[in-house]
Amino acid sequence: MDSSTRSPPHPTIQFPLNLGCATAENINVNDKGKVVMDEMDFFSAKKERGRDGGTESTSRDLYTTGTSSISDFNVNTELLLLNSANGGGDQLIHGGASSNSDRKLNSEVGVLKTELERMNSENQRLKEMLTQATNNYNGLQMHIQTIMQEQQKGVGEEGKNFLGNGVSMHRQFVDLGMPGAAASANANDVSSSEGPSDDGLMASNEAGGGREGNQSPQTKFPSLNSHCTDNGVDQATEATIRKARVSVRARCEGPMITDGCQWRKYGQKIAKGNPCPRAYYRCTMAAGCPVRKQVQRCAEDRSILITTYEGNHNHPLPPTAMAMASTTSSAARMLLSGSMPSADGLINSSVLARTLLPCSTNMATISTSAPFPTVTLDLTQSPNPLQLPRPSNQIPIPFPPPPATAAAALLPQLLGQALNNQSKFSGLQMSHEMDQNRLQNQFNNDTTSSNSLQPNDPSFVAALAAAITSFIGGSYSNNNNNNNNNNNNNGNDLNGSSFYVNR
């Protein structure tokens, strides 16, 4: 694409990230005007010593031992100690320690050695604790999935599941042994690097080489019908979650809203009933990521862009992308949990809307009557979708940024939280709650220390306000991480959107 036509980086939610190395020395502005962080040089000390030509052997021995693997970090204490005596190592080795100073030095070395051994053992103990915690987490997750499966069975016995597409649900749940199992494991491996996360739960059910649901697993894997492993349940649930969708309606003049992810267009269709083409995108931030989205303009109002997300990422995400990812995950899980069933398949939005935004109504709709259960966020109906409960005048944000980008980035996060709260009632969100809280804390960072934000809670609203304020104040300088997401997300200046903050 023509880089000259690119719009300036879009503001996104700012996530103050202090890695302890953000000094004036390692923040540079590259030739494209972007602020970049220098890589931390953990070996600078080594270089220094190497240049000095001094005790290079000491540092080399230490570093080469320690950099083979982070997890297997072992300090060669013996070598270090032998050489650490400021040139006196030879004396220690060759028995030259006959003086009092040498004996004193020797005892100090012994103390240090003991201290290092103690720290090593402590490190080992911490690693064991981490392993145990991970195991506990996995066990809980398995337990949750089992409960979900039982609940699904219970619903199925009633002859019809809440999604209203029992046949396809059955098919999806039988998709337990799709060849994507290996890919799923890999996907989980990827996500596990960031700790417990929902991201890894959404393994691709298309990794088995095909379109989901196209081929009956009963014909492909007849033996899978009779028994289901826990792992299989996970995959089946993930496959089902992938069917759930989150739709965002926002006023946007550009081709897409910015959501922090990288997308690649793979198709375009003229859908019935809408002269505007529907574009199909898939996430390209990681190979095999199952997340897709559809982008289509509203037929009635061409300024409204409808973005529908499907699936969950199987890779680490930038913070702004996490917002969307958590939304889709939460929405899918809520729909799966059946916590808000409705006889006619259309769920009233009031509960969700009230939970989502106390001051706004009728902007969130959940529909299970569609081919796929869909949560729709309408950012266009209310002129104040993010109206905050402050008794003051409403003013539009006095900045030229694309407001709907912020709204689109914020609301999924809120929706995710709201949906999560809804889902709590079904008791199915234990692990996800952890993720949500983690995300929420990250989302709010130093603006709040809440461990369990509630959308109805004033603290939540305050946190939201802080986030928006943060977004407004520092958005332009914090968008580089997320707007390397190629050209797809560029040019979408959402000037026509209605996004206001009361002050």
Added chain:
DNA sequence: CGCTTTTGACCCGCGC
């Protein structure tokens, strides 16, 4: 040259 976009063809589910 590699990546992305375009676009016609193809596959599949669903309703009649």
Added chain:
DNA sequence: GCGCGGGTCAAAAGCG
């Protein structure tokens, strides 16, 4: 069984 519509594939074209 047939046609329609949604979704995806993949070759060709475009672009930097």
